[in-house]
Amino acid sequence: MTALEEATSRVLILAPIGRDGPASAEVLRRAGMSVEICRDLVDLVARIQVGAAAVFVAEEALVGKDLSPLIAWVEGQPPWSDLPFVMLTSRQARPPLLAWRQATVRTLRNVSLLERPVQALNLTSMVSAAVRSRIRQYEVRVFLRAQSHAAEALEARVVERTKALAAANSALRDEMAERERVEESLRQSQKMEAIGQLTGGVAHDFNNLLTVIRSSVDLLKRPDLAEERRRRYVEAISDTTTRASKLTSQLLAFARRQSLKPEVFGVLNSVHTVADMVAPLTGSRIAIDKRLPDAACFINADPSQFDTSLINLAVNARDAMDGEGRLTIIVEPASRIPAARAHPEVWGAFVAVSVSDTGSGIASGDLERIFEPFFTTKSVGQGTGLGLSQVFGFAKQSGGSVAVESEVGRGTTFTLYLPSVKEPAVETDAAPVPAPLVAGHGTSVLLVEDNADVGAFSVQALQELGYRTTLACDAAQALSVLELTADAFDIMFSDVMMPGMNGIELGQKVRRLHPDLPVVLTSGYSQVLAQDGSHGFELLHKPYSIEDLSRVLQKAAEGSRAKPTRTA
CATH class of the missing domain: 3.30.565.10 (Histidine kinase-like ATPase, C-terminal domain)
Incomplete structure (x- = not known):
């Protein structure tokens, strides 16, 4: 990476009071970002002029200061540029301070407000979004420059062709080649527009759904909540989750990546x-x-x-x-x-x-x-x-x-x-419907899940259903556990998408090494599943309900109980 590229990919921090500056810098560095801490407003403007991806600034570093150098730089940005600012604010709501904030947001143009106290996830998410938008601006700059160069080159070729009529055939070939290049550039631009429309639509719809879920969760945290209201908020979360699942299914269907069940x-x-x-x-x-x-x-x-x-x-x-x-x-x-x-x-x-x-x-x-x-x-x-x-x-x-x-x-x-x-053959024997499992039946499950949050939730859910559960964070750990205590488990319940060996490969290996151990897989989306199917494994689609989880594991447990009793 060149010095210019390093400069234009960094995040500048101006938070001179307390530990805000060093603490924020440490959080962003852990998230993989290049960070520089500025001494004061003069130093910030000087570094911005060299190049920056985003600016993280505490409002106390700007209140009462001469912002004219910073404002002059913001107003003098080229058409492609709109430097993003993330401003750390307090909960103070005094009218003078509110008026100052509104004026500052209007002046600096591209400002996102982040209120104290700040969680690390919120900080990295907002700054990452600002950096991504800035990277897109740099891509637009490159595209505009390329477009300008292409226009200049095309104009030069037209002038040359009019001056050299004797070389008309050669000039025509050059013009056709240039047209193909410009058309390819246009196609790339249209692809970027389509991607922007797609991501914008996904973000809009998912943010709407997340708003309902987050609001319902916040309301559920309120003390002395009436049972009728609690039930309403829980139902809102459940309904919204179903709508989110339908949205992802529609996207996968459009992309022809849906894991269909023909x-x-x-x-x-x-x-x-x-x-x-x-x-x-x-x-x-x-x-x-x-x-x-x-x-x-x-x-x-x-x-x-x-x-x-x-x-x-x-x-x-x-x-x-x-x-x-x-x-x-x-x-x-x-x-x-x-x-x-x-x-x-x-x-x-x-x-x-x-x-x-x-x-x-x-x-x-x-x-x-x-x-x-x-x-x-x-x-x-x-x-x-x-x-x-x-x-x-x-x-x-x-x-x-x-x-x-x-x-x-x-x-x-x-x-x-x-x-x-052709019409299918008529099936005479229907598969028996297994009876519901009861709490405390003691079925032992080896749970394989690389996501810590999903793994913790699944363990809790399985324990609520009366299962004894052992958690493995990836396929390698699961195989190690089975090598020592395979007879202790009645079912293996594994995610499909995992680093290294995926769930399909793990299930196939378990089939070979432990053929009497049932395997149940779960996935929200996997290219392997979309292309090749579930390879005969029982598959539970994410997001799944507790009822779905109980039903699928029940089916596997019934098959496991039909085999000789295992000894732990």
């Missing part, structure tokens, strides 16, 4: 079920018309994701019709997927499920963007823009596609194409 099922039964389900959602003023073939149609896909896709399309149609009109669902066999959005025509055996509405239609300029995550034409609060993204991702990951036809004022038709399969 099975062969009849489309007509699912359509009947979903149509009955969405009727209360659409309201009595929307007529639902189903046009289904006489012969059954079967596909091999995730039934839950299929139902979710139909519900998303139906809700989208309801909103387009403003609560009044006709929604038509048509199922029919298809011999091809038509070409659409730069995707070629595909021939084969497919089941086409169309959802049509008589609504306002989609403008031609929006048709190319409707499947982008978080793109929506609805008003704020009426949709995240992830519904159609989920449909698109599910269709592609299932080997199909989705097409759309629309005319403004005449309605829209979305058609989901999925590969058709």
